[in-house]
Amino acid sequence: MAAPTKENASSACVIPGGFTVLSMKFSSSSSAQHQLCVKEHRVRAESSTERPTDRTLFVLNVPPYCSQSVVKDLFSQFGPVHHVELTEKPGAAQEQQLNLSRYFTPLQKQSFKVAYVVFKHSSGVAAAKAHPYDSPLIVSTEEKPVKTGLKKWICEYKQSFIKPELLQEAVDDFMSQYDKKKEEEAELQKKEAEEQQEDEEGWVKVTKGGKGVKSRPHSETANQRALQKEHSKRKRKELLNFYSWQHRNSKREHIAELRRKFEEDKQRIALLRAQRKFRPY
Template sequence: MAPSEDQLACVIPGGFTVLSLRFSEDETHALHQMCVKEHRVRSESNTDRPLDRTLFVLNVPPYCTQRVLTDVFSRFGSIQSVELSDKPGASESSDSDLSKYFRATRRQCFRVAYIVFSSESGVRAAKRHPQSVPLTVSTAERPVRTGVSKWIQQYSESLVNASALQGAVDQFMTNFDRRKTEEAERLKKEAEQQQEDEEGWVKVTKAKARPHSETANQRTLQKEDKKKQRKELLNFYSWQHRNTQKEHIAELRKKFEEDKQRIAILRAQRKFRPF
C-alpha cells in the first residue's frame, strides 16, 4: 500500500527536507520547521564530517542543545556525534585546550547542526521522514527545562567549587614551572655548546639523537643555518676589527719614521730648535 500524501516527505528547492518540530507532546499547533539534507561539501577538509553519514540541519532553535538533538534524531539511527555552529562552513575553533572553568557564553540564536550517524541508513531515514509527523523535543523520559527552572540550572552550573578551582590552578602552575625549568636547561646547554674561548675556539659536545622525521630534520637544518650565518657575521666583524688595528699601527709607524727623518735633516742643517 502506497503512503498517503500527508505521509510523504516535504522536499523543497535545494534538496532540503522539511521536518516539523514541537517542544512538547501537548503542543499541536506551535510547530517549528527545520530543513535537513545530506552533507555533500567535497572541498571541505574536515574529517569529522563524513560525506555519506552526515546530516546538515538548518534553522535549529536556541533551546536545542547537542543532547537534545541527539535524543531527537536518534529515532533515525545510532548517532556518532553532533556539532552545533552559528553559521555553515568550516568547524569553529575548539576551546578544548582551555580550562573547563573558562568557557565563552554562546549567543542565543538559530544555528546550524552537523549530525553524524553511525551508518548511511540514518541519513536516508531522516530525509524520508514526513513533515506531518512532528519530532518532540521534551518528553516525560527526557524533559527539557525552560523558564525559571532553566535559569536556576544554568546558575547552579556556573558556580565554581573553590577547592576544585584551587587544585586546577596549583596543577597549572606546577606544569608551568616544570616547562620553564626545562626551557632554561635547554637554553643553558645550547649556550655551552656554542661557547667560544678568547682565541675563538668553539667547545664541541656530543649532540643528542634527533627524531628521524622530515619536519624535525627540517627545523634542525634551519636552526643550524641560522647559527652558521650568525657565526660568520661575528667572525667577519672580528677580522675587520683586527685588520683596522693593523693598518692603524702600520700608519703610525710610517709617520714615526718620516718624523725621525725630518728631525735628522733639521739637525744636519742646524735649524732644529726644540725649545
C-alpha cells in the same frame, strides 16, 4: 523563500538547495512547529576527520533551547550518533582545544545555531533525510524534559554558584599543565643554546634538522656581532660627502695629508742618507 511543497502527506519535504525540511515541536502538546533544514555534509575543501562526509548531517536553524545533548537525543531515533558539534555559523572544523574546565571556557551566545550531527553509520543520514514532514520531532518528553523559561533561569542561577574546592582543583590542574609546558619549552631552548655555542675558534656546529625545520648556523653572539658591524658601517656611510662643499673640504684635507706625509718621508730619507755617509777617519 517559497513555501515547501510536499508530494504526498507521508513523504519528505525537499526544498531548493538539496535541503530536507524536518518539522519539530517543543512538546507533544505544542501547537506551534519549528522547521529544521538538514542536508548531507559534503565539502571538498574540508578534510577534517571529525566530519566524515558519508556520516555527517548538516543542520540549520537549530533553536537556542537545543543543546548538544538535546540535538543528540533528537536525532538518535535515526541511528546511533557519534557526536554533535554546535556552531554559530557554518565553517571549517576547528581544532580540538585542550579539555579545559568550565571555569575557563567562555559562555556561548543564546542564538540560533548550526549543527553537525555525526552518525556512527551512514544509514543514519539517509534515515533523517527520508523522515516525513508531517511527523514532527519532539524535543521535550516525559523521559527527558527540557527546561525553558523561568525554570531554566533558576537552574542556571543555581549552577552559577562555584564550590571553592572544585575551583581550587581546577586551578591546580591548570597550573600543573602550564608548568609542565613551560619546563618542556625551557629544556628545548637550553638544548638549542648548547648546540649553538661556539668553539675556541668561533665555529658553530650545524646539524641537519627534521623536515621543515630551518637550521641556524650562527649563534646569537655571532648574529649580534654581524648586526653591530653592519650598523657601524652604515653609520660611517651616512651623509658622507652629501653636499658639494663637504666633497671639496674632504679633497682639500686629503691633499694636505698627502703633502704632510710627503715632507715627513723626505726628511726621513735625508736623515738615512746622512747616517750612511762614508767616514774613513
